[in-house]
Amino acid sequence: MTSSKRGDDDARTEIIHDVDYPLDVPNAPGRSGGTAGTAGVAGASGSAGGSTDTATTAFPAAGRTDYSQFAESGGYDMSSPLPFGDQPATIAPASRDEIARRGTTDFGLFVLRLAVGVLLAMRGLQKLFGMFGGPGIDGFTQTLTDSGFDQARIIAIAGGAVELVAGVMLVVGLATPVAAAGLLGLVGLGIAIRLTGADPIPVLSDTTRGLEVSILYAAALVALLFAGPGRWSADRKWAWSHRPRFSGIVWLVVVAVVAGLVWYFLNGTNPLTSTADSAPVTAG
Incomplete structure (x- = not known):
């Protein structure tokens, strides 16, 4: 039979804070300091400031974030294409030098x-x-x-x-x-x-x-x-x-x-x- 102690909760909180979260993730407009999924981590910072622009470790909802802010904050520049993913299916025509002689x-x-x-x-x-x-x-x-x-x-x-x-x-x-x-x-x-x-x-x-x-x-x-x-x-x-x-x-x-x-x-x-x-x- 196990029991939960206050010291164990503090240890878990320290472990979570030791994780290198991307704190430079853009702010989520219209949201309070934390979300339901991260209330235990960022709730304190959100309630302390009482501001809706407080940085959060929650990942923003898809389609709602302007990723161009990453370049300004030192993150990945989304203006250039990714080096992976689907390649264009169009095949360029062969040059005249590559076409075999009749x-x-x-x-x-x-x-x-x-x-x-x-x-x-x-x-x-x-x-x-x-x-x-x-x-x-x-x-x-x-x-x-x-x-x-x-x-x-x-x-x-x-x-x-x-x-x-x-x-x-x-x-x-x-x-x-x-x-x-x-x-x-x-x-x-x-x-x-x-x-x-x-x-x-x-x-x-x-x-x-x-x-x-x-x-x-x-x-x-x-x-x-x-x-x-x-x-x-x-x-x-x-x-x-x-x-x-x-x-x-x-x-x-x-x-x-x-x-x-x-x-x-x-x-x-x-x-x-x-x-x-x-x-x-x-x-x-």
């Missing part, structure tokens, strides 16, 4: 790579081994010598090898920017050789070879340099396969500088200046 685009790039790479690789076989009715190393060396090149045989071997290897790389889609840039440099040198020849060079011709083939090769290689090989390539894991960004500009500048230096130091003529020996360019 399969037809990749197929088109593959067809372009296949056609240009195979044809230029065959031209490399013509120059190196005389296949497909080509001149071979000796014939190509003589052509370069007649065009005014020094070290013509070294240039013939290097040019044929680059054309063959880079053509195969273009078909496979391996290191495509490098392959396309190398082939573009060779095509540019070929156009310069044609422009410095003695025979008239038509842009379009039905009977003789004009410049349209070289122009189409150059345009296709520039397109691959800036569009990338597509995802149907060995480069599909690299960014330049679908987003070349600045790599096209970089390699275009590199090949222009290299081709210009080769022409300047090993030939020396200006293909853009008309001379008595240079071949005029006609419309057709």
Whole structure:
């Protein structure tokens, strides 16, 4: 059998007062110092002051408190969203860079790579081994010598090898920017050789070879340099396969500088200046 003593009640009161209640809770307007649930705790302070604005430890009723007072008293600022709770269900649309390239685009790039790479690789076989009715190393060396090149045989071997290897790389889609840039440099040198020849060079011709083939090769290689090989390539894991960004500009500048230096130091003529020996360019 238990009995209640005054000392026990005092101890319970002290324990309750030791709890760290949020005493900075906003005042509850229109209420006396305490509520029924906290009369034993705050009743004394409410009756002593006799004021309705006395601070209370009672939690205010829902929907009746202006929580903006918390920020002024050092509490939580309710003007910013809580770091938890329901998140918005709206899903933002994916950016254009995150949308996968359509399969037809990749197929088109593959067809372009296949056609240009195979044809230029065959031209490399013509120059190196005389296949497909080509001149071979000796014939190509003589052509370069007649065009005014020094070290013509070294240039013939290097040019044929680059054309063959880079053509195969273009078909496979391996290191495509490098392959396309190398082939573009060779095509540019070929156009310069044609422009410095003695025979008239038509842009379009039905009977003789004009410049349209070289122009189409150059345009296709520039397109691959800036569009990338597509995802149907060995480069599909690299960014330049679908987003070349600045790599096209970089390699275009590199090949222009290299081709210009080769022409300047090993030939020396200006293909853009008309001379008595240079071949005029006609419309057709």
